[in-house]
Amino acid sequence: MEAFTCRECGNRLYFENSACVSCGTRLAYSREEREIVPVSPEGRYVDADGYVWWVCANTLDTGCTWLARIEGGICFSCQLTRTRPNDAAPEFVQQQYSLAEQAKRHLVVELDTLGLEIRTKAEDPAEGLTFDLLASDGIASTPDVVIGHDGGVITIDLAESDDAYREHVRATLDEPYRTLLGHFRHEIGHYYEWQLVRGAELMQRCTEVFGDESVSYEESLQRHYSQGPPAGWTENYISTYATMHPFEDFAETWAHYLHIRDTLGSAAAYGLTDPVPADMPFRQVVTDIWVPLSAALNVINRSMGHDDLYPFVIPPAVLDKLDFVASLVSDAG
Incomplete structure (x- = not known):
């Protein structure tokens, strides 16, 4: 920022x-x-x-x-929201909705900064983007909200804006990191994979980097939650969720690309680092700038009694994936 x-x-x-x-x-x-x-x-x-x-x-x-x-x-940004809590929703749901809109505005600024096109459903009903911001308590929308992306429609569970709820889910799933903005970044990754990975050559390259996306998503989902990540997953994936299916690996990688780009931009804006050179390969940005900065920020967080700001390790295989995502953004922008 x-x-x-x-x-x-x-x-x-x-x-x-x-x-x-x-x-x-x-x-x-x-x-x-x-x-x-x-x-x-x-x-x-x-x-x-x-x-x-x-x-x-x-x-x-x-x-x-x-x-x-x-x-x-x-x-x-507000026009991008298709569904929101109704006026009869409890005050805490309205507050959750407000926080979700705040995160979405941050996301839109990120996408604009990267030069990525944002088409609305009004402009392009078939492939435009819209958001359903739903409350999982059953009062404002539906009893069970599944966060996800489908044909340009991104669904976000407003309960994820509640710190206590989100921390409970994070601990239950044994995740090192879970934020509302992170959900927006992950789901927009699904959207832009759909938009940007087109053509036989690019799709083949994506398959080489992330794996065969034609494997059953439902079977992969069941296996992930019944068996957990495969042994040695840290050598090839940024998170356990990324191991579930190539679709999720791409979206997780996309989210981390946004994490890194936005944090480095903020650090440069406030004088903590020099601006990233425009011609620097992204893998070098990660190894030479991001890794040292995130290590320092982790120590600062610990000094304040907080968890690490960026509790992830980026192995060489994930650098390749981040490079692929960076090339997509560069070509699109």
Whole structure:
């Protein structure tokens, strides 16, 4: 995430800021300018070309501060949500929904930064992207929510925004890491594999790197949860979940690519590292910059009494997978 400053007074801003704590100016995020911009007290912004923008109508519901094209309208990120909790949902569900929308906005900025195209279902009903943000308590949506991707529809269980619930699931599944943003990054990986891995040559290369995706997903799922990961899995996979099926291996690798790219971007923006050279191969980015930085951040977390920031080891086989994902992004961007 980039470092932002207030255009009115130069004070440092954070991505979620709706007002400058120094000068009090009301703020909004312009996706077109990729900047936090000052808006009038009524939420109005006029860009350099004279177009008028308005703060998203969901600002009261979710804290969204993005700009929308029309007064009373919603922003691009909010438009990506197809299903949300209804107004009768309990307050805690509304809070979960707000946190999910916040994570989705972060994801959209990441994808924009990488130059990846985001088509909505309104623009492309067959292959566009949309999100169903559902509550698994049965009040706001359905009793059983399965997080996943299907034909451009990404489903997220809002319960994953609750720290206690998510930690319980993480411990139950013996995972080293589980976050709401991580779910968004993983599921968008499924979407972009569907979008970017096309053509016989590229599909063959993907199979060579990740394995045969034609094997039964259902049988792989049952085997994974009944038998666990194969012996020696750490030599070839980034996580136990990645061992389940090549689809999940790709999505896990994609998520870690986003983890690394975004964290390195934030570190550079705040002066912790130099910016990553544009021509540096991604495997070198990992070995020369990411591994030393993440090791240092892990120690810092331990100094504060927290778990490791990045509790993963990246073996050579996973470097090959990360390189493949990086090449897809580079070609698409």
